[in-house]
Amino acid sequence: MTDRSPLAPAAFPALPEIAGVTRRIARAHYKNWDRCDLTYVELTPGTVVAGVTTQNVCCSTEVEMCREGIAHGRARALIVNAGNSNAFTGYRGREAVEQIVDQVAAHLACDPREVFVCSTGVIGVPLPKDKAHAGVAKVISFDTPSASWEETAQTITTTDTFPKGAAASAVVGGTTVQVAGIVKGSGMIAPDMATMLGYIFTDAAVAPDLLQAMLSEATAGSFNAITVDSDTSTSDTVLLFATGRAGNPVLTTRDDPGADALYAAIRSVALDLAQLVVRDGEGASKFIEITVTGAVSDASAKRVALSIANSPLVKTAIAGEDANWGRVVMAVGKAGEPADRDRLAIRFGDHWVAKDGLPVDGYDEGPVAAHLKGQDIRVGADLGLGDGRATVWTCDLTHGYISINADYRS
Amino acid sequence: MTDRSPLAPAAFPALPEIAGVTRRIARAHYKNWDRCDLTYVELTPGTVVAGVTTQNVCCSTEVEMCREGIAHGRARALIVNAGNSNAFTGYRGREAVEQIVDQVAAHLACDPREVFVCSTGVIGVPLPKDKAHAGVAKVISFDTPSASWEETAQTITTTDTFPKGAAASAVVGGTTVQVAGIVKGSGMIAPDMATMLGYIFTDAAVAPDLLQAMLSEATAGSFNAITVDSDTSTSDTVLLFATGRAGNPVLTTRDDPGADALYAAIRSVALDLAQLVVRDGEGASKFIEITVTGAVSDASAKRVALSIANSPLVKTAIAGEDANWGRVVMAVGKAGEPADRDRLAIRFGDHWVAKDGLPVDGYDEGPVAAHLKGQDIRVGADLGLGDGRATVWTCDLTHGYISINADYRS
Incomplete structure (x- = not known):
């Protein structure tokens, strides 16, 4: 077993015995x-x-x-x-x-x-x-x-x-x-x-x-x-x-x-x-929760959320603690689901960085940067189209992932 | 401009003038x-x-x-x-x-x-x-x-x-x-x-x-x-x-x-x-050609080929010069296209490593390893189902990709 993940809980929980x-x-x-x-x-x-x-x-x-x-x-x-x-x-x-x-x-x-x-x-x-x-x-x-x-x-x-x-x-x-x-x-x-x-x-x-x-x-x-x-x-x-x-x-x-x-x-x-x-994701240094709201359906929201969660560019940006919301826009747009660039809103943590297809007026990167320095990152995208919503979880993409998967011989 | 890609051609080609x-x-x-x-x-x-x-x-x-x-x-x-x-x-x-x-x-x-x-x-x-x-x-x-x-x-x-x-x-x-x-x-x-x-x-x-x-x-x-x-x-x-x-x-x-x-x-x-x-792919150290044959249609073959080409585990394996054909099998299987595990054959270069759902008898890793040490890698998957075929191109996934995309601040 390699080094314990930095995202691991402190200890194994107490589990009850199950009769039978x-x-x-x-x-x-x-x-x-x-x-x-x-x-x-x-x-x-x-x-x-x-x-x-x-x-x-x-x-x-x-x-x-x-x-x-x-x-x-x-x-x-x-x-x-x-x-x-x-x-x-x-x-x-x-x-x-x-x-x-x-x-x-x-x-x-x-x-x-x-x-x-x-x-x-x-x-x-x-x-x-x-x-x-x-x-x-x-x-x-x-x-x-x-x-x-x-x-x-x-x-x-x-x-x-x-x-x-x-x-x-x-x-x-x-x-x-x-x-x-x-x-x-x-x-x-x-x-x-x-x-x-x-x-x-x-x-x-x-x-x-x-x-x-x-x-x-x-x-x-x-x-x-x-x-x-x-x-x-x-x-x-x-x-x-x-x-x-x-x-x-x-x-x-x-x-x-x-x-x-x-x-x-x-x-x-x-x-x-x-x-x-x-x-315990390979090489993970950040736990990422991605919530998509305002989609045309829950199923559509989940496909958009997974498109964000699987984007190497989103995952590397979060590894780099970079509030690179443009990559989130890109991942929303490539999901193949209904989305309207000019209704889209993006947040990190509770801080909206873009709304209605534009960076928010008076955007202050300070609190966003502080959120991204943490271990538990939340990303939100509101599509502004309907009531569909979904949450998915992923981790960031780091040098650790490459080391585990490439610097290895079978 | 960062260092020239190791996969770049020696020089810019001579292009003809185009009238108009x-x-x-x-x-x-x-x-x-x-x-x-x-x-x-x-x-x-x-x-x-x-x-x-x-x-x-x-x-x-x-x-x-x-x-x-x-x-x-x-x-x-x-x-x-x-x-x-x-x-x-x-x-x-x-x-x-x-x-x-x-x-x-x-x-x-x-x-x-x-x-x-x-x-x-x-x-x-x-x-x-x-x-x-x-x-x-x-x-x-x-x-x-x-x-x-x-x-x-x-x-x-x-x-x-x-x-x-x-x-x-x-x-x-x-x-x-x-x-x-x-x-x-x-x-x-x-x-x-x-x-x-x-x-x-x-x-x-x-x-x-x-x-x-x-x-x-x-x-x-x-x-x-x-x-x-x-x-x-x-x-x-x-x-x-x-x-x-x-x-x-x-x-x-x-x-x-x-x-x-x-x-x-x-x-x-x-x-x-x-x-x-x-x-010129970010961080690329290998140029990879992926050919899928034996699919039920050309369109199906292309989707399988892109599933292989986009798999982080296939791309990191090739970065590591690892003949990890199990990851190719995985990527074929996750593509959502018709495939039959027991008819599947996988090759690196011209060397078949698995056929009919099993490692080939007397598999010699030597020539495969030699092929993987080169810069131009060819991966083949034959699905054994029909005449559909497609070729796609990608590069490997390396520490260079992470460095370019994560070790960066906007």
């Missing part, structure tokens, strides 16, 4: 390193699962198999391999995943579709079957002690500079339910060794369709509203497991009492985890 | 510098014009007015201001452009629509009318000597590290016609001081509609097939002027004798100029 969730970790030695790199999470029988996966059409075998499991809707175990993404490895890679699934399903005497496997790391090298077999044998053994949330969050990392977790709770039908999540990722896909993998666990009892709807909705404003470098991993996966052990009446629709509270808790955890990924 | 084209340059002092920054090109009466402009919806006044002139189809003069893009300057910026147009149109006693003005440089500062007026008075005066092609190409530059020109000729109806062009640009929009402006001149006689069709077709495979940083300037403009002074029979359709030869010459100049922009 057991974690164990081991050293599979997928790479030539001495750290735990294999994670096993056992889920109580009856656990419901929802998931979202990468849109990259060259996705890994793991992603394809996770999709089959998500469609099945039930889960008994999660395995995460760190150090080898097993992507683009053809039939040999698929055999390795099937071997893990068979080994775990035999141990739990469960349907193979209920075993979820994710891998992250180097592309194009088949996951070594012997190392996987020995590692899995360790983690499914009761001789291996259970791992803390922080140890588990650490074990799924690759190039991350800190482990990432978040929690929230909700009251559902008079019962308090817990939501805890962990995530790894620091570039969309990075020194052959990153990708975003996120896992959220709750003891709430929720029907599969509702759980999936909640995850999909929460993802749109969290995991799908962040970008580090505009590159989309072949392995990105977020899974949400509901063990049902809290004992609340099973939620089946959003109108059920407590469903909104549970959704708010899931969304809070998803947003915290997504922002932690940005705070 | 006169050039003069002057110091307007748009910035606090002592160099020529105002270019005037006078075109013989009857000159036909075609043009293509940025798709950025926040375009400059200059772009809007150029579009009106292109629709008119005739040109008598071109003015290029360097050092101030006049973009996002509202009514004050428009007044400055109208003043230049009126001044030149009065001098030439021509329709104001026949005067084309382009500006490049800092955004958000209205072009100073007094400096523009004094500068234009100088360049329209016969006391100012005519400028060479190289001097003219130098005068339109901003952050470019070398002047750029290209030429070709064709035989049309037994008459040899000349095509000469100049271009400036090094980022799509860069330290508030770049943008792509291209001007091509020919003495051929061509009807306006045919000239526009030829330019649009040539642009698709040249100026619209390059990317430095995926950012689209608010001012990008390419104009093609045909003076008709060569005396060939006026070309009106692509079936006319010589029309194909003229098109080939225009396309050759457009491609040379576009590639020179990439060779």
Whole structure:
């Protein structure tokens, strides 16, 4: 692990235990390193699962198999391999995943579709079957002690500079339910060794369709509203497991009492985890929140916001603490969405620098420059056309990103 | 001007004079510098014009007015201001452009629509009318000597590290016609001081509609097939002027004798100029040609090729001379175009590194590594789905790009 990101929180948060969730970790030695790199999470029988996966059409075998499991809707175990993404490895890679699934399903005497496997790391090298077999044998053994949330969050990392977790709770039908999540990722896909993998666990009892709807909705404003470098991993996966052990009446629709509270808790955890990924963005020195208002629709606002967030020139300007609003104008204009140059307004922090297509009269750069010297930067663009709005998060583009990604040999 | 790009050609090429084209340059002092920054090109009466402009919806006044002139189809003069893009300057910026147009149109006693003005440089500062007026008075005066092609190409530059020109000729109806062009640009929009402006001149006689069709077709495979940083300037403009002074029979359709030869010459100049922009890409140390074959259509192939060309992870890998084909796979997969992981093949230079979704058997990294150590890099991706193909050009992403764009204050 390289130096801890300057944007990292002070410490790993206290996460609650989730009834029905057991974690164990081991050293599979997928790479030539001495750290735990294999994670096993056992889920109580009856656990419901929802998931979202990468849109990259060259996705890994793991992603394809996770999709089959998500469609099945039930889960008994999660395995995460760190150090080898097993992507683009053809039939040999698929055999390795099937071997893990068979080994775990035999141990739990469960349907193979209920075993979820994710891998992250180097592309194009088949996951070594012997190392996987020995590692899995360790983690499914009761001789291996259970791992803390922080140890588990650490074990799924690759190039991350800190482990990432978040929690929230909700009251559902008079019962308090817990939501805890962990995530790894620091570039969309990075020194052959990153990708975003996120896992959220709750003891709430929720029907599969509702759980999936909640995850999909929460993802749109969290995991799908962040970008580090505009590159989309072949392995990105977020899974949400509901063990049902809290004992609340099973939620089946959003109108059920407590469903909104549970959704708010899931969304809070998803947003915290997504922002932690940005705070560990490769080379990041600034955390950037971009809000677009006044667009013709929310979807249009999000596309404009991502155009700003992905612009190398905007990201380098913020790295340079330069109130270069002209680059924001450029990024709005290239998004391919409705915009009117002469209605556009741009702000940094709470300070408007341009309105109605012109620099504001009496513009004072002082407070803007002060805002840009901070670590948490806010950029706003109002298009002046309608009520559409969206917020996305990104980090700046620095020499650190180039060093991590170019000054490296595979 | 900073250090000359390592990818620059040894010298400015010898460009032919184009009958009916006169050039003069002057110091307007748009910035606090002592160099020529105002270019005037006078075109013989009857000159036909075609043009293509940025798709950025926040375009400059200059772009809007150029579009009106292109629709008119005739040109008598071109003015290029360097050092101030006049973009996002509202009514004050428009007044400055109208003043230049009126001044030149009065001098030439021509329709104001026949005067084309382009500006490049800092955004958000209205072009100073007094400096523009004094500068234009100088360049329209016969006391100012005519400028060479190289001097003219130098005068339109901003952050470019070398002047750029290209030429070709064709035989049309037994008459040899000349095509000469100049271009400036090094980022799509860069330290508030770049943008792509291209001007091509020919003495051929061509009807306006045919000239526009030829330019649009040539642009698709040249100026619209390059990317430095995926950012689209608010001012990008390419104009093609045909003076008709060569005396060939006026070309009106692509079936006319010589029309194909003229098109080939225009396309050759457009491609040379576009590639020179990439060779001056900010911080570039490698010139990269990306060819995608086997796509479902040419348009699909181009979108996949641009996805590869714009990927920060592909560009940093090539900067690091790293045969990181996994990143190419990722970029193919994120393009949103049809692709099949298990039919995909990737090459660097002429060396295939992966086929059918797997690393090639007996892959020897030696020749690939040798290719990547060169300055001119070729990347190929065959999708194995159809006959669609496209080639695009880009440069690598280096510390130099960050230094130029972040280690800078406006």
